[in-house]
Amino acid sequence: MLRAWRAPPLARARAGAARGWARPAASEAAAESREDSRYRDTVLLPRSRFPAQLPGRLQPETELKTQQILKDITNRFHVMRGYKVHYVPGWDCHGLPIELKALSEVKGAETLSPMEIRQRARAFAERAIEKQKSAFIRWGVMADWENCYLTFDPKYEANQLKVFYKMYDKGLIYRDYKPVYWSPSTKTALAEAELEYNEQHISRSVYVKFPLLKSPPKLTSVIATGQRFILAADRVESTAAVLDAQFEVISTCKGADLADGSCAHPTIPGRVSPLLPANHVTMTKGTGLVHTAPAHGMEDYSVASHHQLPTDCLVDESGYFTEAAGPELKNKNVLEEGNEAVIKMLQAAGSLLKEEKYVHSYPYDWRTKKPMIIRASKQWFVNTADVKAAAQDALKKVKVIPTSAVNRMLEMLDRRTFWCISRQRCWGVPIPAFYQKSTGDCLINSETITDVIKIVEQQGTDAWWALPIEQLLSKEAVAKAGGRDVSDYVKGQDVLDIWFDSGTSWAHVLEGAEQRADTYLEGKDQLGGWFQSSLLTSVATRKKAPYKTLVVHGFTLGEKGEKMSKSVGNVVDPDVVINGGEDHTKDPPYGADVLRWWVAESNVFTEVLIGPVVLNAARDDINKLRNTLRFMLGNVEGFNPETDSIPPAEMYIVDQYMLHLLHEYGSKVTEAYNQYDYSKVVRLLQAFCSKSLSNFYFSMIKDRLYCEEAKDPKRRSCQTVLAEALDIVVRSFAPILPHLAEEVFQYIPYKKEGVFRTGWINASSAWKKPGTEEAIEGACAMRDSFLGSISGKNALEYEVIIVIEPGLLFELMEALQAEETSSVSQLNEIMMASQTTLLSEFPKETPSDANIVKGTFLINLEDEE
Structure with a gap:
């Protein structure tokens, strides 16, 4: 060989x-x-009371007995290595989802005052927090559970307002009238991160005639008599096919030749529609010419602003046409009967050439699952165009796991020119602005913000709604701004976007202004959410990223790869996995360690599957591990490392070899933890226990263990190795299986303290003997x-x-x-x-x-x- x-x-x-x-x-x-x-x-046969397996009903019970100081995998690893881990659990408590959930429990919610809504939302959040906190503790997450941070804590809110003003003072936050994603179902603006796209949405598509009023000079002779259509040359054949017509090309010109032309509006007498160039018009669909609604499209607004056209909004907060849209459309829903009414008006005017259904991807409100519209309104924005270059540079210095995620986030930042941070709700942190009643001018400066922050630190943001304006806005601040009287102003009613809310957590949690967190860990959806908002706010105010490392994980899918959904009823409840369901034959109790093992062994950087087959396999893996541990525990009975250990130089060579392998294993496991590669930790553990220990070492030393005298040096030699192997193996999986690790330590005859109180793997470099x-x-x-x-x-x-x-x-x-x-x-x-x-x-x-x-x-x- x-x-x-x-x-x-x-x-x-x-x-x-x-x-x-x-x-x-x-x-x-x-x-x-x-x-x-x-x-x-x-x-001398092995003797240990450590059970090879725990019946399902005993698994949760045993785990509860061993819970003392428990933490998540990453924190446990660093704590065991002797680091002081600053980990404060926190909850995002504000936002539309919580507000809607709280209001769904109340009849006549539309009649509640802002303070009543806030009180109900806060109570709902507090109940949810206590329930989730209990679950996290049961899952074995170790933290300072008595000192969590909550985004509705007065100090947190005050710190958030300080970040807001720093960005405002630098000109990075401004108020403007722009089209934004608007949810008629919740009557508020939403950020892109709060949208989901329905790929099968059906819209009404129309081909409409706009009669030419003023002909472009180069086309005057061509279109003087008869009905003529102006189309993009590349769209002539496809448009003829859609309209079931035959077209003859009588002349061609450049798009620029259409400049200075204008058309009559097809339904509003006297309204002139100018012909304008626009880069967003493509040749993939339609005719090459599109109608423009300046207040209801991002590109439309840009074109209208460039040419100084009116950008009046004809749709209200609930998605209905306003009075300005005319009597035939007033109070009609733009996504429903309003569409039908417009089509009938076009037909009546003889302007409709074709109407058809169009299936395409369309944005929906991620909570109500109802369609969005684009609607212009006065909103607050972060000018990300001015900060994204610095944010991208800062992100390039961050360690991102997996590395593929950093390019996705850089691309998202590149596409983002502004960030709408105002919401038209009351459950959140108010944007601390005052508005002049007659002009609508905004008042916010260092004096006003300082006063508001002092009040918020003491009373929380409820004070914004509860106190009269005279207690929030001082006469001195009004006078300094050139105003006459406090009564001339009103409080703003907008609240900050929840991504700004959570994105300023670094300002509250990090102890020093210059500190950065070692790790931010979240799902891949946060590349456009928390990861990004945290980066933008920190770079804008501190010129640095708030984190050194980003760990980005995938989502959990059903066992067949299907997306989990509460409405479908296929969501796997972690509490049921741990404690079992009502029927244990259908939903057996696996315990928290099986759940944690499944998390660790999965490639969490992609989508991961969960279900009975996966969980049973995880339980079987742990039982195999228990058998290996039981063999070692049984054979260190009567052995005391302090008095009975054999020096490596006096050991059997195979025992020295096992110490060498233990040193190698400890190094590889430590490196895998450092790289957040927990699935590699599991693979290393399984391979070492199966190949190096069970199949190789245990099979060879049984004669020495069983047949030599109890104190014979040859037997003590392999016992010394078993004691070291037991210690190293248990410590290596302790961050993943904390309950099993603590349980094992309770059965080691010579151990006095728990595994998490005594440090990380201690493999001597002297063991390394190639x-x-x-x-x-x-x-x-x-x-x-x-x-x-x-x-x-x-x-x-x-x-x-x-x-x-x-x-x-x-x-x-x-x-x-x-x-x-x-x-x-x-x-x-x-x-x-x-x-x-x-x-x-x-x-x-x-x-x-x-x-x-x-x-x-x-x-x-x-x-x-």
Whole structure:
């Protein structure tokens, strides 16, 4: 068998030729008697009360007994490594979802005052927080649960207002009249992050004639007589097909030639519609010319603003046409009967050429699941165009896991020119602006904001609605702004966007103005939400990102890859996973560690699946791990590391080799945790327990453990390794399986403190001995050849004779067996045979029933460093 090993330059040994055979052992009866029950009392069998498995009903109960100081995986790892972790749990408490949920419980909610709405929303949030807090504690999340931050805490709100004013003072926040995404179902503006898109939305599409009023000079002679259509040249054939008509091209011109032309409005007499160039018109659909609604489209507004056209809004907050739209449309819903009314008006005017249904992607309110509209209104904006370049530069210095996520976030920032931060609700932090009654001019300056912040720090933002304006706005501030009397002003009614609300959490949680969080961890939807709003507010006010590392995870899907939905009823409830459902035969209790194991072993950077099959597999994995732990616990009974340990230099070489592997395992696991690669931690753990421990080491040391005297150094040698292995393995999975880790430590006879109080893996660098690998790996290669030649048979029934040419390989084997033949040597322990004979030349006679195996083993002693 050929094996390659790294070695120092010029220290390479040639392959040693090895021959061997195996024959039935003369001591076969003695080998069998070793397992005879009559001799059971003469061997030292493992003893431990640690259960190999816990019945489902006992799993949650046992976990509750072990809960003392528990935390999430990342925090546990760093705490065990000796770091002081500043982790304060927090809740986003404001926002439309909470307000709507609270109001859904009340009849006649539309009659409630702002303060009544706020009180109900706050009470709902507080109930939800207590419920979620209990769940997090039950899942094994360790935190300072008595000192959480809540976004409706007065200090949090005051810090948020300070960030707002800093950005306002720098000119990065302004108020303007612009089209924004508007939700008629909730009567408020929404940010893009609060939208979801319905790919099957059906709109009414129309082809309409706009009669030409003023002909562009170059077209005057062409369209003087008869009905003519102006179309984009690339859209002639497709438009003719849609209209079921035949067109003859009589002349062509450039788009620029249409300048200075104008058309009559198809339904409003006397209204003139100018022909204007616009970059957003494409050739993929339509005619190449589109109508423009300046107050109801982002691009339309830009074109109208450039040409100084009116941008009046004809739609109210509920999505109905206003009186300015005319008597035929007034009070009609623009998405429903209003559409139908417009189409009938076009038909009556003889302007409608075609009406059809158009299936396309359309924005919906993410909470009400109802369509949005675009509507111009006075709103507050962050001018992200002025800060996004600095934000992108700061983001490039952040470590993002997975790395693919950083490009997505950079692209999102690149597309974002402004951010609408005002909402027309009352459950939130108010935008601290006052407005002059007669002019509508906004009053906000350092004096007004300082006064408001002082009040908010003491009373919270309820004061904005509860106190009269005279207690919020001082005469001095009004006078300094050039005003005459406080009574000339009114309080603003807008609140800040919840992404601004949560995006300023760094200002409250970080202890110092210059501090950055080590890690922000959230789902991939937050690339356009919390991750981005936190970055923008921090860069705008501090010129730095609020975080050093971003960890971006995917979403949880059903076992068949389906999206979870409460309406469908396929949401997996973590509490049911842990404690079981009403019917334990249908929904058995798995305990929190199974849930945590599933999280850790999943590739959380993509979508992950959950269901009975996945959870059962996770439970089986943990039970296999428990068996490995139980073997080690059972065999350290009566062993005290402080008095009974054997120094590595005096150990069996295979024991030294296991210490070497333990050091290697500890290093790899630590690095995986540092990279937030918890699925790799699980893979390393499973491979080490299965291959290195159970299949390799445990199978070889049983004779020493069971048959030597209790205090024999040979037995103490492997017990020393087992104690170290048990300690390192438990610490390696403790951040993931905290309950199991604490449970194991309760069964270790010589441990006094819990696993989370005593630090991380402590693998001595002295254990790292690459030289032991050649001896053990060489012996194992020959052992594998031997076992392969007697497949399915008991190795103890055979004697093994190994013949190796004189050289380094022979010397390594001699280190494992000094005498020529032995049944108790380290080499024989590895071979797992009745006895092993080591020779440097082939004997003259070979048994007739021998199985002869030939092979080579390459030794390369190149230094691993």
